[in-house]
Amino acid sequence: MECPGSPERTSGWTPAEPGFYLQYTRRGLTWNWLKGPRRRRTRGLEKPRRRRHDSLALDLETVLFVIVSGAAVAGAIGCVFSGRVAHSLLWLMFTFFAVAGAFLMAAAEMLAAIQILVYLGSVMLVVQFGVMLTRRRIQDVESLPTVNALSAVSGIGVFALILILVRALMEHPMWGDEAAGSPTTLEFADAIFNDWTMATIILGALLAMAMVGASYLVRDERLINLLWDMGAEE
Structure with missing residues (x-):
């Protein structure tokens, strides 16, 4: 049936x-x-969904680099165009901090430490004391057309040099792999204080001489006479 x-x-x-x-x-x-x-489609036969381009995805490292580099550029511009010396000094300190952050992102901890200790801890301190102890009033000086032209040409030349360096870095991606095998902070410090001990001592002596010379240039005769009289009375 x-x-x-x-x-x-x-x-x-x-x-x-x-x-x-x-x-x-x-x-x-x-x-x-x-x-x-009719047959039902299985999951394996489904069309893959379109994915976003990887070039549009920004990782955390890229965002941090953009922030740090933008802060450094903003600090440099503020240092140049600031109307007062004290404000220019603060902008310059901000720029040095941003550059130290860029060194940290490049895995150069020793350079970041040198940037903070040497530039912010010694050089900027000397400049700050020089600004504070100088009693002369800084007046606005009228700029000449020749000086403005030379400044514009110098700025364009420096900007072109920076563009050339950036292009050279982009054309050599293998430099990052070579930098991965660079010496560590311990090896760098060992080379400074063992192989280059005399050069380090001479550099420290030059910095001390610069500090003494800056103190001599900004000295106040009345303060020196007052201290001399106080010592003579005792």
Whole structure:
């Protein structure tokens, strides 16, 4: 006997799955004249979704580098265009901090420490004392056209040099791999205080002489006479 729900008894009606034909209803059947029974797509046959371009994704390191470099450039611009010497000094200190952050991102901890200790701890301190102890009033001087032209040419030349250096760095991506094998902070310090001990001592002596010379230039005769009289009275 033939099953009444078999494919031979139905014209174009085929069950979605083989099995008990008597238990199938109209909902369980699929109407198809030419292609046969429809099949559900599996997950493996689904079209892959479009992904965003990797170039548009900014990682944390890139964002930090943009922030640090922008801070350094902003500090340099503020130092140049500031109307007062004290404000220029503060902008310059801010720039040095930003440069130290760039050194830290480049895995150069020793250079970052030198940047903070030498420039912020000694040089900027001397400049600050020089500004504070100088009693002469800094007046605005009218700039000459020749000086303005030379300044503009110098600025354009420095900007072009920076662009050339940036292009050279972008064309040599292998430099980063070579820098990965650079000496560590311990090896760098060992080389300074063992192989270059005399050069370090001479450099320290030059800095001390510069500090003494700056103190001599900004001395106040009245203060020196007052201290001399106090010592003579005692």
